Amino acid sequence: MLNFDYSIPTKIFFGKNKIEVLPNEIKKYGSKVLLVYGGGSIKRSGLYDDIIKGLKENSIEFWELAGVEPNPRITTVRKGVEICRENKIELVLAVGGGSSIDCAKVVAGAYYYDGDAWEVVKNPGKIIKVLPVASVLTLAATGSEMDTFAVITNMDENEKLGTGNPDMAPKFSILDPTYTITVPKNQTAAGTADIMSHIFEAYFSSTKEAFLQDRMAEAMLKTCINYGKKAVDEPENYEARANLMWTSSLAINGLLSFGKDSNWVVHPMEHELSAYYDITHGVGLAILTPFWMKYILDDSTVDKFVEFGKNVWNISDDKDKYDIANTAINKTREFFNELGIPSRLSEVGIDESKLQEMAKKSVRYGKIGSLKPIDADDVFNIFKTAL
Amino acid sequence: MLNFDYSIPTKIFFGKNKIEVLPNEIKKYGSKVLLVYGGGSIKRSGLYDDIIKGLKENSIEFWELAGVEPNPRITTVRKGVEICRENKIELVLAVGGGSSIDCAKVVAGAYYYDGDAWEVVKNPGKIIKVLPVASVLTLAATGSEMDTFAVITNMDENEKLGTGNPDMAPKFSILDPTYTITVPKNQTAAGTADIMSHIFEAYFSSTKEAFLQDRMAEAMLKTCINYGKKAVDEPENYEARANLMWTSSLAINGLLSFGKDSNWVVHPMEHELSAYYDITHGVGLAILTPFWMKYILDDSTVDKFVEFGKNVWNISDDKDKYDIANTAINKTREFFNELGIPSRLSEVGIDESKLQEMAKKSVRYGKIGSLKPIDADDVFNIFKTAL
Numbered sequence: 001m002l003n004f005d006y007s008i009p010t011k012i013f014f015g016k017n018k019i020e021v022l023p024n025e026i027k028k029y030g031s032k033v034l035l036v037y038g039g040g041s042i043k044r045s046g047l048y049d050d051i052i053k054g055l056k057e058n059s060i061e062f063w064e065l066a067g068v069e070p071n072p073r074i075t076t077v078r079k080g081v082e083i084c085r086e087n088k089i090e091l092v093l094a095v096g097g098g099s100s101i102d103c104a105k106v107v108a109g110a111y112y113y114d115g116d117a118w119e120v121v122k123n124p125g126k127i128i129k130v131l132p133v134a135s136v137l138t139l140a141a142t143g144s145e146m147d148t149f150a151v152i153t154n155m156d157e158n159e160k161l162g163t164g165n166p167d168m169a170p171k172f173s174i175l176d177p178t179y180t181i182t183v184p185k186n187q188t189a190a191g192t193a194d195i196m197s198h199i200f201e202a203y204f205s206s207t208k209e210a211f212l213q214d215r216m217a218e219a220m221l222k223t224c225i226n227y228g229k230k231a232v233d234e235p236e237n238y239e240a241r242a243n244l245m246w247t248s249s250l251a252i253n254g255l256l257s258f259g260k261d262s263n264w265v266v267h268p269m270e271h272e273l274s275a276y277y278d279i280t281h282g283v284g285l286a287i288l289t290p291f292w293m294k295y296i297l298d299d300s301t302v303d304k305f306v307e308f309g310k311n312v313w314n315i316s317d318d319k320d321k322y323d324i325a326n327t328a329i330n331k332t333r334e335f336f337n338e339l340g341i342p343s344r345l346s347e348v349g350i351d352e353s354k355l356q357e358m359a360k361k362s363v364r365y366g367k368i369g370s371l372k373p374i375d376a377d378d379v380f381n382i383f384k385t386a387l
Numbered sequence: 388m389l390n391f392d393y394s395i396p397t398k399i400f401f402g403k404n405k406i407e408v409l410p411n412e413i414k415k416y417g418s419k420v421l422l423v424y425g426g427g428s429i430k431r432s433g434l435y436d437d438i439i440k441g442l443k444e445n446s447i448e449f450w451e452l453a454g455v456e457p458n459p460r461i462t463t464v465r466k467g468v469e470i471c472r473e474n475k476i477e478l479v480l481a482v483g484g485g486s487s488i489d490c491a492k493v494v495a496g497a498y499y500y501d502g503d504a505w506e507v508v509k510n511p512g513k514i515i516k517v518l519p520v521a522s523v524l525t526l527a528a529t530g531s532e533m534d535t536f537a538v539i540t541n542m543d544e545n546e547k548l549g550t551g552n553p554d555m556a557p558k559f560s561i562l563d564p565t566y567t568i569t570v571p572k573n574q575t576a577a578g579t580a581d582i583m584s585h586i587f588e589a590y591f592s593s594t595k596e597a598f599l600q601d602r603m604a605e606a607m608l609k610t611c612i613n614y615g616k617k618a619v620d621e622p623e624n625y626e627a628r629a630n631l632m633w634t635s636s637l638a639i640n641g642l643l644s645f646g647k648d649s650n651w652v653v654h655p656m657e658h659e660l661s662a663y664y665d666i667t668h669g670v671g672l673a674i675l676t677p678f679w680m681k682y683i684l685d686d687s688t689v690d691k692f693v694e695f696g697k698n699v700w701n702i703s704d705d706k707d708k709y710d711i712a713n714t715a716i717n718k719t720r721e722f723f724n725e726l727g728i729p730s731r732l733s734e735v736g737i738d739e740s741k742l743q744e745m746a747k748k749s750v751r752y753g754k755i756g757s758l759k760p761i762d763a764d765d766v767f768n769i770f771k772t773a774l
Contacts, residue, residue, distance in 0.1 A: 001564075001629040003402025008395060014646065015390025177388075209626040212610045212634050219602030226598055239596040242388040246646070247599050259401065259633070 001210045004258040010146045011172040014246065018174050019050055019136065023058035025172050029132045030090025033062045034083055036104040037095045038070070042138060045182055051095060051136065063087055065107070068096065071153040071160060071274055071281070072103040077117045080107035084131065091171075094135040097191075098142025101135045102150035105168040108133045109150075121152045121163045130167035138179040140245040141191030141282060143198060143252030145173035153275060160275035175249065177241035185232045189339035190282025192228035195248045196221060197285040201264045202256035204304060204371040210260045217256045218311045223247045225312070225335060232339055265369035266292055269379055272358035279348045286341040287348070290333035291386040296372040297325055304371055305329070345386045355383045388597045391645040397533045398559040401633065405561050406437055406523065410445035412559050416519045417477025420449045421470055423491040424482045425457070429525060432569050438482060438523065450474055452494070455483065458540040458547060458661055458668070459490040464504045467494035471518065478558075481522040484578075485529025488522045489537035492555040495520045496537075508539045508550045517554035525566040527632040528578030528669060530585060530639030532560035540662055547662035562636065564628035572619045576726035577669025579615035582635045583608060584672040588651045589643035591691060591758040597647045604643045605698045610634045612699070616725055652756035653679055656766055659745035666735045673728040674735070677720035678773040683759040684712055691758060692716070732773045742770045 013021050026033060033055065042048045055062050065080040083089065084107060094104035108131035110117035120126045137145045144150065149164040183191070203217040224247060227240040234240065250256075269292070270284035297305060302321050309315040309328030317324065337343060359380035367373035374382075400408050413420060420442065429435045442449050452467040471479070471494060481491035495518035497504035507513045524532045531537065536551040570578070590604040611634060614627040621627065637643075656679070657671035684692060689708050696702040696715030704711065724730060746767035754760035761769075 001402075001626065001633070003405065004399075006399035006401060012391075012393035014393060015388075018390065209630070211613055211626070211630050212607065212637070215606030215609050216603055219606045220599065222602050223599045239388060239598070242646075243596070243598050246388070250599070259629075 001259040002207060002261065006254065006258055007166070008146065008253050008255075010170050010253075012146065012175055012249065013172065014175045016176060016178055018176050019047075019054070022051065022136070022174060023054045023060060025134065026055075026060055026091055026093070027058065029171065031060050032088060032090045033060055034065055034080060034089045034092045034104075034107070035062050035095060036065045036068060036080060036092060036100050036107065038066075038068045038097070038100050041182065042095055045179065047095065047136070047138065047179060063089065065103070068100045068103045069153075070099055071278060072099045074118045074121065074152050074154045077103055077106045077110060077152060080104070081110045081117055084111050089131065091132045091134060094133070095138065097137070097139030098144040101133075101137075101142070101144040101170070102152065104133050104135070105144070105150040106152050106163065107131075109163070109165055109168055118154060121154075121161050124163045124165055127163070127165040127168075130165055133168060133170045135170045135173040136179075137173055137175050137245070139183055139187065139191055140180055140241070140248040141194040143195070143248050145170060145175065146249040146253040151271065158275050160271045162271075173249075175245050177238060177245045180241045180245060181236050183235070185235070185340060186280075188231050188235070189228070189341050190280045190286070191248070192224050192231070192244060192282070192339060193286035193336055193341060194282035195244065195251050196224045197266055197282075197289060198252040199224075199256060200289065201267060202260060202262065203308070205260040205262060206370045207260040213256050213258070213260055214307070215311075220247050220251050220256070221312045228335070229338055261370045263368060263370040263373065265374065268362045268368050269382065272362045273345070273350060276354050276358055277348070277350055279350070283341055283348060286336040286339075287343060287345055287386055288382065289336070290329050291382050293329045293332065294326075295378065295382050295385070296369070296374065297322075297329070298372070301372050345383065350387070352384070352387065355380055359383055388646040389594060389648065393641065393645055394553070395533065395556075395640050395642070397557050397640075399533065399562055399636065400559065401562045402629075403563060403565055405563050406434075406441070409438065409523070409561060410441045410447060412521065413442075413447055413478055413480070414445065416558065418447050419475060419477045420447055421452055421467060421476045421479045421491075421494070422449050422482060423452045423455060423467060423479060423487050423494065425453075425455045425484070425487050428569065429482055432566065434482065434523070434525065434566060450476065452490070455487045455490045456540075457486055458665060459486045461505045461508065461539050461541045463490055464493045464497060464539060467491070468497045468504055471498050476518065478519045478521060481520070482525065484524070484526030485531040488524075488529070488531035488557070489539065491520050491522070492531070492537040493539050493550065494518075496550070496552055496555055505541060508541075508548050511550045511552055514550070514552040514555075517552055520555060520557045522557045522560040523566075524560055524562050524632070526570055526574065526578055527567055527628070527635040528581040530582070530635050532557055532562065533636040533640040538658065545662050547658045549658075560636075562632050564625060564632045567628045567632060568623050570622070572622070572727060573667075575618050575622070576615070576728050577667045577673070578635070579611050579618070579631060579669070579726060580673035580723055580728060581669040582631065582638050583611045584653055584669075584676060585639040586611075586643060587676065588654060589647060589649065590695070592647040592649060593757045594647040600643050600645070600647055601694070602698075607634050607638050607643070608699045612722060615722070619726055648757045650755060650757040650760065652761065655749045655755050656769065659749045660732070660737060663741050663745055664735070664737055666737070670728055670735060673723040673726075674730060674732055674773055675769065676723070677716050678769050680716045680719065681713075682765065682769050682772070683756070683761065684709075684716070685759070688759050732770065737774070739771070739774065742767055746770055
């Protein structure tokens with residue numbers, strides 16, 4: 001186990017009707033709020049009305065940044081910063097999934113920065129001070145409700161970049177699983193794939209004896225496998241929604257990666273796909289994951305895949321190592337297919353034309369991956385096999 | 388899954404040489420510190436000297452409360468409160484295991500209370516404000532380094548009581564596994580049993596679908612099983628020490644109990660044993676646990692024990708339910724025995740004379756246990772079988 005510093009300060013209010021704590025929690029930070037949200041789903045569900053009622057009854061002034069895109073854009077962030085500055089906003093409250101929360105975080109992080117907001121995405125070191133951020137979560141996927149990171153897209157530059165700052169972690173997040181009951185099947189599936197990919201990024205590490213973290217990662221993978229299909233098939237299954245929602249937060253808040261070498265691999269590959277093609281993040285991850293696994297499977301990695309196969313997929317260990325590893329990888333792909341996610345990039349409109357360009361960009365900061373780092377040629381090969 | 392509020396604000400500095408952060412972390416709270424520690428082990432190991440050097444070099448004034456007992460006593464707490472008041476202490480720093488940390492917490496919690504310190508143990512509601520607490524951990528066991536609770540003994544009244552307050556959670560804790568390398572075998576064993584008992588208290592709950600929490604509990608149990616014996620046999624095995632230490636903190640900081648019904652059972656039973664006989668807490672827990680398990684095993688609980696047997700002890704599921712359950716319980720007892728812990732209360736000097744009295748006291752607040760609550764007669768029967 002490697003040395004680490006643990007700090008997970010976000011307060012979580014989890015469960016039915018937890019929205020009732022919202023006004024009091026907001027007032028700990030001020031009385032001027034920017035609401036950040038996406039489309040009309042929070043209006044259709046009644047959540048928007050509930051929140052507005054609570055704000056009004058408690059004399060909390062609010063402004064709105066609506067229409068945040070699924071891959072949130074820097075143009076929207078800029079609008080948010082402007083509203084905050086004009087109105088001396090004291091808390092940025094995201095209502096939605098990872099897109100709204102990521103957008104809120106970067107609005108908050110750019111608020112005190114003199115230059116253009118895109119600068120703090122390109123260089124997180126430019127974030128000096130951050131407005132308080134909070135969230136009301138409506139989608140189990142990105143874990144942004146309990147972490148310090150955000151991903152923003154600049155369509156002019158075909159760039160989708162991650163940024164982060166310890167103070168960008170939400171002060172509090174409200175996680176009511178009933179809000180996810182209306183999430184469509186395809187988004188539930190993509191969200192589950194996203195959660196699992198976060199776990200994989202921590203699990204397939206070069207660090208050998210982070211036994212506890214690895215067993216916890218397996219615990220979370222088993223939870224996704226147990227409830228992913230259930231949530232797709234029975235949208236109103238509260239236990240499925242609750243277990244997935246809490247897993248989404250714990251999968252990426254540091255618990256699985258503290259003490260381990262970490263160098264993400266499938267996420268940076270996928271970020272290029274959605275920067276160029278605007279595809280659903282979780283779908284891209286689910287397509288790439290089994291191809292990446294097969295690509296890095298060799299004598300140096302097979303033991304980790306055997307661990308994965310035995311502990312997560314309950315494959316009996318009386319088989320050949322490669323048998324176990326390949327079965328585990330196939331089961332992973334089959335699971336994503338059962339959720340209704342396609343197996344190949346061509347099925348989501350990606351062709352060969354930009355593979356080289358995207359492969360190069362995905363390793364712009366050097367090789368990616370911890371268990372077996374890969375370079376641009378490797379990424380290109382994985383993309384090609386996945387077409 | 389039940390509703391819950393999550394807040395785990397303690398910062399953890401984990402790994403070799405992390406002690407170097409101590410002076411700067413202290414200075415965030417002030418420059419007058421009370422050091423709280425037990426016997427001479429931190430002097431023999433050199434840790435005491437390292438800390439004092441750091442304090443002096445950074446002009447941090449310090450006072451000392453030494454000689455904290457293994458079951459820390461209220462008389463010691465009273466002394467600590469006095470020193471704090473006389474010298475306007477700004478941070479209470481425990482250096483040691485759970486005893487020192489628990490003592491430090493109650494010193495900090497009683498500081499602002501006008502009456503006797505025992506009052507805030509008997510009634511946590513009397514704790515209004517708490518001095519900042521921090522810890523340097525030297526024993527993997529109680530998890531006190533990352534939770535809000537403390538247990539204090541009053542030998543005059545044969546009372547060992549728990550108290551707690553959200554602000555009693557340490558502001559930061561330094562966890563360097565190398566400090567536990569000199570822990571004697573019997574204490575390493577008792578510490579492992581204590582960790583496992585905390586996990587059991589959360590795991591054997593009446594809440595059915597806290598799937599994620601249950602899989603995480605199993606992950607932590609497997610970690611204890613994988614490394615407990617190793618740490619006893621090879622005291623210098625860093626990975627064993629590191630995995631046990633981090634498990635000790637995560638087992639009881641709320642992660643496993645959030646979202647579940649919780650009503651501890653083996654701990655309140657054992658607290659009476661050590662209040663009357665001053666035995667090692669972890670030893671008492673290890674002796675009682677298998678007897679308690681057998682006692683509550685029936686048609687209403689067998690499925691939970693089957694889950695435990697299959698997922699923790701890898702018992703194949705082609706057997707009869709009760710077979711699996713009993714095998715799991717036997718394996719639990721055997722594991723504790725392998726660590727060198729005796730199987731019966733008579734082996735640690737307990738006889739029949741006070742069993743009734745202790746049984747009654749252990750249920751003073753009502754039935755104990757969540758999966759299958761038990762009363763004074765049940766506790767007496769368990770004690771008697773365990774003699």
